[in-house]
Amino acid sequence: MALLIILITYFTTTQSCQTPDDFVAATSPGHIMIGGLFAIHEKVLSLGVCPRRPEIQQCVGFEISNFLQTLAMIHSIEMINNSTLLSGVKLGYEIYDTCTDITLAMAATLRFLSKLNCSTEIMEFKCDYSHYMPKVKAVVGAGYSEITMAVSRMLNLLLMPQVSYESTAEILSDKIRFPSFLRTVPSDFYQTKAMAHLIQKSGWNWIGIIATDDDYGRLALNTFAIQTTANNVCIAFKEVLPAFLSDNTIEVRINQTLEKIIAEAQVNVIVVFLRQFHVFSLFSKAIERNINKIWIASDNWSTATKITTIPNVKRIGKVVGFTFKRGNMSSFHSFLQNLHMFPGDNNKPLNEYAALLSACAYAKDSDLSQCISNHSQGTLADKADKDIKRNFSLRNDFLWDYTEPGLVHSIQLAMFALGYAIRDLCQARDCQNPSAFQPWELLDVLKNVTFTDGGNSFHFDAHGDMNTGYDVVLWKEINGHMTVTKMAQYDLKNDVFIIPDQETKNEFWNLKQIQSKCSKECSPGQMKKTIRSQHICCYECVNCPENHYSNQTDMDYCLLCHNETHWAPVRSTMCFEKEVEYLNWDDSLAILLLALSLLGIVFVLAIGIIFTRNLSTPVVKSSGGLTVCYVILLCHFLNFASTAFFVGEPQDFTCKTRQTLFGVSFTLCISCILMKSLKILLAFSFDPKLQNFLKCLYKPIPIIFTCTGIQVVICTLWLIFAAPAVEENVSLPRVIILECEEGSILAFGTMLGYIAILAFICFIFAFKGRKLPENYNEAKFITFGMLIYFIAWITFIPIYATTFGKYLPAVEIIVILISNYGILCCTFFPKCYVILCKQETNTKSAFLKMIYSYSTHSADSLTMSHVSLASTSSGITRTNPCSAGKPAAWQNSMELQAQSFAYICNENTTGVSKTLHRKRISSI
Numbered sequence: 001m002a003l004l005i006i007l008i009t010y011f012t013t014t015q016s017c018q019t020p021d022d023f024v025a026a027t028s029p030g031h032i033m034i035g036g037l038f039a040i041h042e043k044v045l046s047l048g049v050c051p052r053r054p055e056i057q058q059c060v061g062f063e064i065s066n067f068l069q070t071l072a073m074i075h076s077i078e079m080i081n082n083s084t085l086l087s088g089v090k091l092g093y094e095i096y097d098t099c100t101d102i103t104l105a106m107a108a109t110l111r112f113l114s115k116l117n118c119s120t121e122i123m124e125f126k127c128d129y130s131h132y133m134p135k136v137k138a139v140v141g142a143g144y145s146e147i148t149m150a151v152s153r154m155l156n157l158l159l160m161p162q163v164s165y166e167s168t169a170e171i172l173s174d175k176i177r178f179p180s181f182l183r184t185v186p187s188d189f190y191q192t193k194a195m196a197h198l199i200q201k202s203g204w205n206w207i208g209i210i211a212t213d214d215d216y217g218r219l220a221l222n223t224f225a226i227q228t229t230a231n232n233v234c235i236a237f238k239e240v241l242p243a244f245l246s247d248n249t250i251e252v253r254i255n256q257t258l259e260k261i262i263a264e265a266q267v268n269v270i271v272v273f274l275r276q277f278h279v280f281s282l283f284s285k286a287i288e289r290n291i292n293k294i295w296i297a298s299d300n301w302s303t304a305t306k307i308t309t310i311p312n313v314k315r316i317g318k319v320v321g322f323t324f325k326r327g328n329m330s331s332f333h334s335f336l337q338n339l340h341m342f343p344g345d346n347n348k349p350l351n352e353y354a355a356l357l358s359a360c361a362y363a364k365d366s367d368l369s370q371c372i373s374n375h376s377q378g379t380l381a382d383k384a385d386k387d388i389k390r391n392f393s394l395r396n397d398f399l400w401d402y403t404e405p406g407l408v409h410s411i412q413l414a415m416f417a418l419g420y421a422i423r424d425l426c427q428a429r430d431c432q433n434p435s436a437f438q439p440w441e442l443l444d445v446l447k448n449v450t451f452t453d454g455g456n457s458f459h460f461d462a463h464g465d466m467n468t469g470y471d472v473v474l475w476k477e478i479n480g481h482m483t484v485t486k487m488a489q490y491d492l493k494n495d496v497f498i499i500p501d502q503e504t505k506n507e508f509w510n511l512k513q514i515q516s517k518c519s520k521e522c523s524p525g526q527m528k529k530t531i532r533s534q535h536i537c538c539y540e541c542v543n544c545p546e547n548h549y550s551n552q553t554d555m556d557y558c559l560l561c562h563n564e565t566h567w568a569p570v571r572s573t574m575c576f577e578k579e580v581e582y583l584n585w586d587d588s589l590a591i592l593l594l595a596l597s598l599l600g601i602v603f604v605l606a607i608g609i610i611f612t613r614n615l616s617t618p619v620v621k622s623s624g625g626l627t628v629c630y631v632i633l634l635c636h637f638l639n640f641a642s643t644a645f646f647v648g649e650p651q652d653f654t655c656k657t658r659q660t661l662f663g664v665s666f667t668l669c670i671s672c673i674l675m676k677s678l679k680i681l682l683a684f685s686f687d688p689k690l691q692n693f694l695k696c697l698y699k700p701i702p703i704i705f706t707c708t709g710i711q712v713v714i715c716t717l718w719l720i721f722a723a724p725a726v727e728e729n730v731s732l733p734r735v736i737i738l739e740c741e742e743g744s745i746l747a748f749g750t751m752l753g754y755i756a757i758l759a760f761i762c763f764i765f766a767f768k769g770r771k772l773p774e775n776y777n778e779a780k781f782i783t784f785g786m787l788i789y790f791i792a793w794i795t796f797i798p799i800y801a802t803t804f805g806k807y808l809p810a811v812e813i814i815v816i817l818i819s820n821y822g823i824l825c826c827t828f829f830p831k832c833y834v835i836l837c838k839q840e841t842n843t844k845s846a847f848l849k850m851i852y853s854y855s856t857h858s859a860d861s862l863t864m865s866h867v868s869l870a871s872t873s874s875g876i877t878r879t880n881p882c883s884a885g886k887p888a889a890w891q892n893s894m895e896l897q898a899q900s901f902a903y904i905c906n907e908n909t910t911g912v913s914k915t916l917h918r919k920r921i922s923s924i
Contacts, residue, residue, distance in 0.1 A: 030092020
């Protein structure tokens with residue numbers, strides 16, 4: 001053991017690169033040489049100062065997972081050489097260790113581009129490299145995108161095919177800048193899209209991101225930021241770590257990043273675009289600080305055994321990762337099982353691994369990785385004792401545990417693509433001759449090659465990418481060991497996760513139980529209101545206003561109930577159908593109004609009966625006779641009945657009927673009352689000129705028909721050109737009012753205005769006859785009835801204009817009832833009172849006596865007026881009127897009395913005059 005330690009120490013202190021061949025990690029001859037670039041060591045030895053001489057730096061930190069990638073390329077080449085794919089043509093390889101350093105990768109690239117069959121390493125300058133023959137025909141690698149970009153820019157000079165197995169930076173799909181680059185893995189565009197989709201589906205919207213400060217990290221960060229924005233996910237913080245371990249500030253930056261994670265307590269999901277050695281350091285320190293989060297792993301480290309075997313790694317929380325799809329690993333597993341039999345000549349990484357494994361022979365299986373890491377902080381071992389090297393066959397399962405199936409499969413696909421392309425190119429060429437074709441010719445064939453592996457077909461797309469998709473893995477502790485378990489597949493084309501069974505699906509989406517939000521989730525019925533201008537994910541929840549709703553959590557805005565027949569209360573999760581309302585039959589107000597209408601009808605019938613039974617009495621005769629009374633009572637009946645059409649569900653028929661029925665019947669009623677007023681005024685008018693005028697005007701039947709006919713014409717035109725119809729009033733927030741739309745306000749106003757004009761004329765006539773005999777004179781009561789009508793309808797106009805809702809018809813019913821009751825009571829109730837309670841005054845003699853008294857008074861007044869006028873005109877001294885003019889006045893008075901009684905009671909004028917004359921003589 002002491003000898004082994006001395007040997008490794010010797011390798012560490014010895015300059016590793018004395019000649020160009022010392023720089024080669026592994027090589028094997030062949031007709032066609034393929035170059036390889038792998039970061040077998042994690043960094044170059046840095047002394048803390050800038051190099052003063054341009055020499056190859058020493059490499060330290062043996063990386064087992066990257067060493068396995070080298071073996072995967074060697075194994076793939078061996079598979080092709082042992083198959084019939086390239087008959088008689090052997091592939092060789094020349095593999096270099098980049099040590100995760102761009103400078104070393106560039107040095108290796110210069111070696112690839114050096115001229116074939118030249119005794120010295122020469123890279124010629126030419127204006128046209130079409131016929132330039134380099135040592136290798138294609139390059140596999142590198143792994144890290146930043147190194148790949150630098151190498152690709154040099155290989156572009158010869159259009160040498162470069163096939164990467166791990167570089168995923170989106171910019172590498174740009175064929176203008178990287179025309180000779182291809183890869184067997186998807187672009188980071190799809191990985192970031194899948195991550196954003198997973199985060200959005202899990203209900204997280206407040207996350208952190210950690211990336212490396214290189215082209216890979218910055219591009220991944222920018223692409224991911226775009227994807228998260230599209231999925232309404234916000235990035236709480238972005239931390240960038242130095243890309244290379246040789247940077248002395250990396251420890252400080254990791255500590256600052258952990259402080260940021262602790263400070264952002266609401267961030268429970270962190271996306272990590274780092275290399276494996278970054279994650280190793282980050283997690284080791286996070287475990288010390290008891291940081292427990294959900295970590296979204298990129299394909300760089302999602303399956304890295306180096307990280308899953310960190311002591312107490314379960315304390316960091318959950319790890320969900322994306323990795324490249326795996327293939328059939330049985331052949332590679334067998335290769336590792338027999339690795340101790342593989343020749344170690346010209347394979348320095350294999351020899352170094354054997355030496356390190358032998359140095360750690362005393363270590364337990366669980367400590368073997370750490371032991372190798374501790375002993376590998378020297379230079380690359382270029383020698384190892386063969387007996388010691390063979391001892392690692394006892395630890396052959398150790399390498400299998402560190403194998404990352406996705407990366408191994410990607411390397412196999414890269415080599416198979418080159419193998420099939422070379423086969424197609426060599427069908428018409430002798431490829432045993434190294435100068436059979438140029439690298440750019442191989443590139444043309446490689447871009448269009450299609451091959452199968454494991455029953456699946458593979459090819460490069462127009463961007464040089466092989467979009468194989470991703471496996472989604474979850475770290476789970478099984479039997480005390482952290483195990484990487486495949487949970488789902490991500491379909492690039494359809495942007496969906498394919499989960500094999502329900503149990504796995506439940507386990508996978510159980511991650512939703514962990515919250516990572518800037519603000520509390522808004523429940524359905526609420527919407528988000530941003531409180532921080534820089535982040536849409538930081539908000540407060542406000543209730544949806546009326547007529548708006550939200551049916552999902554965390555909605556940006558509430559949805560409007562677009563259908564006018566629906567509504568939503570405050571904080572509603574759905575729209576409800578509005579309740580249809582109208583003045584229904586069971587409504588308390590409707591019942592009250594209908595009861596009043598029925599009472600009015602009862603009054604009409606009772607009055608009709610009373611008048612019929614007292615048909616021959618002076619009171620009934622003074623009312624115009626039974627015919628006129630019946631017509632007026634019928635109109636009142638129809639007016640009361642029309643109120644029923646204002647109640648119940650509106651129909652087109654009821655809407656048209658209610659207004660026209662009321663308008664025509666009320667007009668007929670007012671027309672009859674107008675004739676009565678005119679008749680009374682004519683009966684008790686003793687002015688000859690006025691009496692003659694009233695006699696000419698008094699034509700009852702023509703006037704009634706004319707007045708009523710005009711209203712009929714108005715209503716008919718209304719029904720023809722703008723008939724009332726049923727309308728749904730949706731202006732109210734919660735209900736639909738089913739109402740009658742009048743069709744034309746002008747027609748409606750004209751109908752009511754015409755009634756008002758007739759009522760006003762009736763009022764004028766009745767007002768002029770207000771001082772006539774009280775017991776048998778209706779003029780005073782008609783005047784009062786018309787005043788009630790005017791007050792009711794003048795009040796109705798503003799109330800009707802400002803009232804809305806289902807009780808709007810009730811307003812018109814009330815006005816109809818008031819005006820109808822007012823006229824009915826003023827017209828008929830006094831007469832009914834006389835008929836029922838003052839029967840002694842309801843006789844012909846009493847009536848004649850009343851007329852005699854009134855006419856005597858009127859005659860005396862008229863005589864005094866005549867005598868006064870005569871004496872004034874003749875200039876004679878005034879004499880006693882009673883002795884001078886009484887006989888003529890008496891004669892005139894008897895004629896007036898006869899006239900009054902005849903007009904009021906429909907009696908013969910001659911008979912009445914004789915009766916009055918006898919009455920007059922007896923009184924003298």
